[in-house]
Amino acid sequence: MDYKLDSLHWSILGALQKNARASLAGIGRAIGLTPPAVAERVKRLEDLGVIEGYWASVSHTKAGYQLKAIITLRAFMGKLKPFLEQVKTLEEVINCYRITGNENIIMEVVLRDQFHLERFIDRLIQYGETRTHIILSEVISNAPIRRLSPTEETQ
Amino acid sequence: MDYKLDSLHWSILGALQKNARASLAGIGRAIGLTPPAVAERVKRLEDLGVIEGYWASVSHTKAGYQLKAIITLRAFMGKLKPFLEQVKTLEEVINCYRITGNENIIMEVVLRDQFHLERFIDRLIQYGETRTHIILSEVISNAPIRRLSPTEETQ
DNA sequence: GATGAAACGTTGTGGTT
DNA sequence: AACCACAACGTTTCATC
Numbered sequence: 001m002d003y004k005l006d007s008l009h010w011s012i013l014g015a016l017q018k019n020a021r022a023s024l025a026g027i028g029r030a031i032g033l034t035p036p037a038v039a040e041r042v043k044r045l046e047d048l049g050v051i052e053g054y055w056a057s058v059s060h061t062k063a064g065y066q067l068k069a070i071i072t073l074r075a076f077m078g079k080l081k082p083f084l085e086q087v088k089t090l091e092e093v094i095n096c097y098r099i100t101g102n103e104n105i106i107m108e109v110v111l112r113d114q115f116h117l118e119r120f121i122d123r124l125i126q127y128g129e130t131r132t133h134i135i136l137s138e139v140i141s142n143a144p145i146r147r148l149s150p151t152e153e154t155q
Numbered sequence: 156m157d158y159k160l161d162s163l164h165w166s167i168l169g170a171l172q173k174n175a176r177a178s179l180a181g182i183g184r185a186i187g188l189t190p191p192a193v194a195e196r197v198k199r200l201e202d203l204g205v206i207e208g209y210w211a212s213v214s215h216t217k218a219g220y221q222l223k224a225i226i227t228l229r230a231f232m233g234k235l236k237p238f239l240e241q242v243k244t245l246e247e248v249i250n251c252y253r254i255t256g257n258e259n260i261i262m263e264v265v266l267r268d269q270f271h272l273e274r275f276i277d278r279l280i281q282y283g284e285t286r287t288h289i290i291l292s293e294v295i296s297n298a299p300i301r302r303l304s305p306t307e308e309t310q
Numbered sequence: 311g312a313t314g315a316a317a318c319g320t321t322g323t324g325g326t327t
Numbered sequence: 328a329a330c331c332a333c334a335a336c337g338t339t340t341c342a343t344c
Contacts, residue, residue: 001217001219005218013211013213013218016210016211017210017211017213018210019208019209019210020175020176020209020210020211021175021176021209023318023319023320024319024320025318025319025320026319033330033331034330034331034332035319035320035321036320036321036322036330036331036332037329037330037331039320039321040329040330041329048217049214049217050213050214050217050218051211051212051213051214052212052213052214052296053174053211053212054174054175054176054209054210054211054212055171055172055173055174055175055209055210055212055297055299056168056171056172056175056206056208056209057206057207057208057209057210058168058172058205058206058207058299058300059204059205059206059207060300062156062203062204062205063160063168063205063300063302063303064156064303065300065303070252070254070261084294087294087295088294088295091298091301093295093298094295094297094298094299094300095293095295095296095297095298096293096294096295097225097290097291097292097293097294098290098291098292098294099225099288099289099290099291100288100289100291101286101287101288101289103288105294106225106288107295110300112303131256132256133254133255133256133258133261134254134255134256135252135253135254136252136253136254136255137252137253138250138251138252139239139242139243139251139252139253139260140242140243140248140249140250140251140262141207141250142210142249142250143246143248143249143250144213144249145213145215145218145220145249145265146246147218148218148219148220148267178337178338178339179338179339180337180338180339181338188311189311189312189313190338190339190340191311191312191313191339191340191341192311192312194339194340195311
């Protein structure tokens, strides 16, 4: 990494992780910078890829999806690549990671109800063995990424 | 649910899930509503809890965290409650869900490096058995929640 | 929901250290 | 290179219909 983030950068990241619609002028007031200075720093954070984007979080239950589940997949021989293509077309999947370990894939999915879940799992069995965990409650949701303590920085 | 979301609501949700900093005036232009009309609908979506918040997404690697991992926990007898209290104080944990199945808890964590991961797991073993999966790549990240097809709605 | 006006925020230019 | 000051422009918000 050929850049350094100072504490003003982290104040800005903290503010935008808490509320992505916060005004740059308001953030500037809180940290002692003028609006153009904040705008410049935000633009740079975006250009560097530190800020990947801004999104609204929609409640799956309030949007009509009663269930949220974690599904892992242990792909059959030669079935991982076809799955990786197919998964992009599945509207139910909101997150999907390739992982190490006994399973290859872990997904977070939203589903209308138990029947929807059943049909969804049925569509996956051609690709591998699945294991399903229903999410009962969200203990922590999208906690902000914090600055590494200075002694811990490896930059 | 004692409310109904029409296609204008879903256009607004789509726009804000794609870019939470999009201007309400711009969204209005795209869907044929005046700025105050969009603002009113957004306010109502927030008040209903359909929109839970707006977040900037920060790249864990660009922020100095080389590793992201999924860790599951199968809590020992009587150790789930203490864990649920403790986990809120762990800066590494960006998501944590209670789930059904053999494990009770699944967490998404960001870590500086393998040594940090090792120390983090050490801190968990008092609460239960853990299983760790390193995230190799993100196939799908925060895909938007879409409208249920009308025939599928159970409202 | 629309309109119009006032308050506020963002963005560009130019200048300072 | 990073910031400030100021001005033009766009956006949000509020009253009113």
